[in-house]
Structures are given as structure tokens and as C-alpha cells.
Amino acid sequence: MTTSGKPVLYSYFRSSCSWRxxxxxxxxxxxxxIIPINLTKDGGQQFSEEFQTLNPMKQVPAxxxxxxxxxxxLAIIEYLEETRxxxxxxxxxPKKRASVRMxxxxxxxxxxxxxxxxxxxxxxxxxxxxxxxxxxxxxFNALEQILQSTAGKxxxxxxxxxxxxxxxxxxxxAERFKVDLTPYATISHINKTLLALEAFQVSHPCRxxxxxxxxxx
Amino acid sequence: MTTSGKPVLYSYFRSSCSWRxxxxxxxxxxxxxIIPINLTKDGGQQFSEEFQTLNPMKQVPAxxxxxxxxxxxLAIIEYLEETRxxxxxxxxxPKKRASVRMxxxxxxxxxxxxxxxxxxxxxxxxxxxxxxxxxxxxxFNALEQILQSTAGKxxxxxxxxxxxxxxxxxxxxAERFKVDLTPYATISHINKTLLALEAFQVSHPCRxxxxxxxxxx
Numbered sequence: 350m351t352t353s354g355k356p357v358l359y360s361y362f363r364s365s366c367s368w369r370x371x372x373x374x375x376x377x378x379x380x381x382x383i384i385p386i387n388l389t390k391d392g393g394q395q396f397s398e399e400f401q402t403l404n405p406m407k408q409v410p411a412x413x414x415x416x417x418x419x420x421x422x423l424a425i426i427e428y429l430e431e432t433r434x435x436x437x438x439x440x441x442x443p444k445k446r447a448s449v450r451m452x453x454x455x456x457x458x459x460x461x462x463x464x465x466x467x468x469x470x471x472x473x474x475x476x477x478x479x480x481x482x483x484x485x486x487x488x489f490n491a492l493e494q495i496l497q498s499t500a501g502k503x504x505x506x507x508x509x510x511x512x513x514x515x516x517x518x519x520x521x522x523a524e525r526f527k528v529d530l531t532p533y534a535t536i537s538h539i540n541k542t543l544l545a546l547e548a549f550q551v552s553h554p555c556r557x558x559x560x561x562x563x564x565x566x
Numbered sequence: 567m568t569t570s571g572k573p574v575l576y577s578y579f580r581s582s583c584s585w586r587x588x589x590x591x592x593x594x595x596x597x598x599x600i601i602p603i604n605l606t607k608d609g610g611q612q613f614s615e616e617f618q619t620l621n622p623m624k625q626v627p628a629x630x631x632x633x634x635x636x637x638x639x640l641a642i643i644e645y646l647e648e649t650r651x652x653x654x655x656x657x658x659x660p661k662k663r664a665s666v667r668m669x670x671x672x673x674x675x676x677x678x679x680x681x682x683x684x685x686x687x688x689x690x691x692x693x694x695x696x697x698x699x700x701x702x703x704x705x706f707n708a709l710e711q712i713l714q715s716t717a718g719k720x721x722x723x724x725x726x727x728x729x730x731x732x733x734x735x736x737x738x739x740a741e742r743f744k745v746d747l748t749p750y751a752t753i754s755h756i757n758k759t760l761l762a763l764e765a766f767q768v769s770h771p772c773r774x775x776x777x778x779x780x781x782x783x
Contacts, residue, residue, distance in 0.1 A: 488623075
């Protein structure tokens, strides 16, 4: 644990939900420490008694900040938005905010949970790839269609929003699970534009303190 | 479709995500119409071309309101909160808001997606019950622990919040999947308190326009 007053992010380099929060912290210029939680080592460090006390869901990310601990990536990002409003990650217009949240939830509740580590373990090694691909393509089919009407330079208009923080890590998962991204021109284009931004680069799984040497870039 | 100016909720009586939104609309006193989407009839009415145009995710709920269509229950509830703020479903204090959103996401992203209809179909009839029970108990173990520090009369303090709108429908699912609720004293107690409120009753799956006669109460 840490004794400084800095926020502490419990994070795993490859966790797409951790990456969402790392982008938010980078965009908002929050100085923070990372405590890596290795989801595969020692049978999963998220199952340790110490970590369970912090986050009973036994998942990363969890953020210790302002004297509280928050789990669930979107709840963390909404808290950061309310307490550190600049630059904004939700548009001012309630209808555009609804689009941002709809896209974020589509990924965070509609895709990611179905292809996360614990579910894939249950599915069994033989079926994992097909299972994950199905979850992602079915979500991306919907997302590609939705983006036709919401996207500008980014997912919703021309400002980076919480939706973009969900998009990029999910595309990385899609690539990891060898999903053919050809049908998703809009998703791919926005992803590429976002990956050029510094906040998406410093938070990238290949540049984390717990990134294994062979995956570093 | 409808020609009036009233909001239209695309809903299925048994869908826990639809129920969340029905409670929000009831609490906020929004007059609305329901268009039932039967998730099992005709191979699933959510797969019709007409409905896919409204919600590319092919899921209920979807809410047509103020000239837009919003999918994803929590995005809908946040929009209602921002445009119809009374009574509030999120506390004023950012830290308490974080607790509400964390609990909501724990259910909406951490439990419900793993036991919804389309996933259970993939899992196969033989394994469905055990699969759903595992998803719910593992989520409820965490939730019961979290509620120890957040709950008052309801999930977070003594005011009904978005977290409660997620809790009650998830407990109904738990009962449907024969989960033993004995270990979850706090969850069960809050659930019972909430079910006594009118907004939770009028929105209940047993009182919807599309509730089959044999399930009506």
C-alpha cells in the first residue's frame, strides 16, 4: 500500500477495464500510483484476502481516491468527471451524454463481461476463442451501426468522451481474440485516431509497470 | 408505433433491465406508453428488422423520448435523471453517487449480462441453471459485503437510488433461478423494503400489459 496522498489505481496491464480508467486519469492529468494486481499469477492476485477487502468483486480496476475506494470502471470515470471536470469526458448536452453513456454501457455491460477472463475459464479452453469472437462481433455489429449517427472524429462528435475510453481497449481485445475488423470501418477509423493521442499511449497495456518484457513497446 | 408525444418504452415484462427503467419512470411520474417486445415469441421479436433499426443491440429496454431513442437501461436512467431531476435517483454527494454507480454497474455489468437469455441459450439447457446461479451468487457475495458499508434503509443511505432500481429486478432473477438467498440478509431486507413502494409494484413483471395471464398478480 502507499502512504502518500496520491490516488492509487489497482490495475492489470492487460485488463481492458483498467485501461479505460488509466486513459481517464491521463486525460485529466491526475498524478497517481499503480499497484499491479496480476490476474493470472498465484492463481489470481485479485483473490487475495487483502484485495478482496478493497474490492469484494475481486476485479480490477479499483481506485483509492479522496479517502474512498471505488470499483467498476465507469463508476470511477463518472466520479473523476464530477470531481475533476476538466477536460470533460461527457458532453454538455444531455442527449449527447445519453449517446456517450449508451455506447459506454454497450461495451461495458454488453460486450466486455462476456469475454472476460473468468467467463472464458468457465467456457473451457476449446470454446474460448469462438465464444469471445461471438460476443465481440455481435456487439460491434450494433456499435458500428450506432456510430454512423453519433460519430464525428470520435465516438460522439469531435470531442473525446467516456465512450472512446471504452472503445479503444475493446478493440484491443478484439485483436487479441483475432476478430476480423474489416466490417467495422468506423470503429477501426476512430480507434486509429484515438491511438494517436498521448493519453491513450501512456496508458497502453504495452507501457505499464507490470507489462512483461516481451510485450513492451 | 405511436403518434402521440408521450415517451415510448420498448419493454418485456420479465426483462430485469426493462424493469429498472419502468421503476425510474414510475418514481419520476413520467407518463409513457409501453410497446411490448416479446423476447421468446416468433424466435424473438427483438430480432425483427423494425426493432433492430430502433436498437441495433436487439435488446430491451429502449426508450423513445424527447425525439431520441436511448438503449441501455443505465444510460436511460441517467438521461431521465438529468432531464427530470425530481425525485433524484442519484445523491448529491459525489462519493455517494460513486457508491450508487458502483453498485448499479456491479449488477448491470457484473451479474445480469452473464445470466441473460442469449447467454443462457449459448450455455445449453443442461448447464443453464448452474451457470446463472454461479453468476448471481458470486455477484451477490460481493454486493452483500459492499452494502454493509453503504446501506441505510436502501442500498445507499435512506433514499431510493439507481442502485435500488438494479437490486430489486436482480433479486427477482435470483429467485427465478432458485438461488438460495439465506446468506444475503442485507440484500433480502432491502429488497423487501423496496417492494413495498408503489413505484416498484406498478412496474413489477406481474403487472405489465404483456404479462401472461397465468403470471399476473
